[in-house]
Amino acid sequence: MEHNLTLLDVLPVIHGATADIRADSIAGLAAVRGMVDFVNSRRYRGGRDSTSQEDALNVAAERLRASIDDFKETRRLELLRRMRHCSSPRLIPQRG
Secondary structure (H helix, E strand, C coil): CCCCCCHHHHHHHHHHHCHHHHHHHHHHHHHHHHHHHHHHHHCCCCCCCCHHHHHHHHHHHHHHHHHHHHHHHHHHHHHHHHCHHHCCCCCCCCCC
């Protein structure tokens, strides 16, 4: 059996299915960078409150967790639906 699914067919689906994870990963890295910059620039000065950096880091981590959960629950199925005809039906969850 021959399949006509090419990389050009799959890339837009991957791009869309992983968009939130990619965006939230970038935001998370920016929050980590902000915290590292804060610590490195104020290490010996003292008296500075890191609450805003900690809050930004916590928000970024929570958003990334939510994006990953969304991908696991729904977005990954976009990839699998596109490849359904190429795989064993037992490997791909069926929606009723």
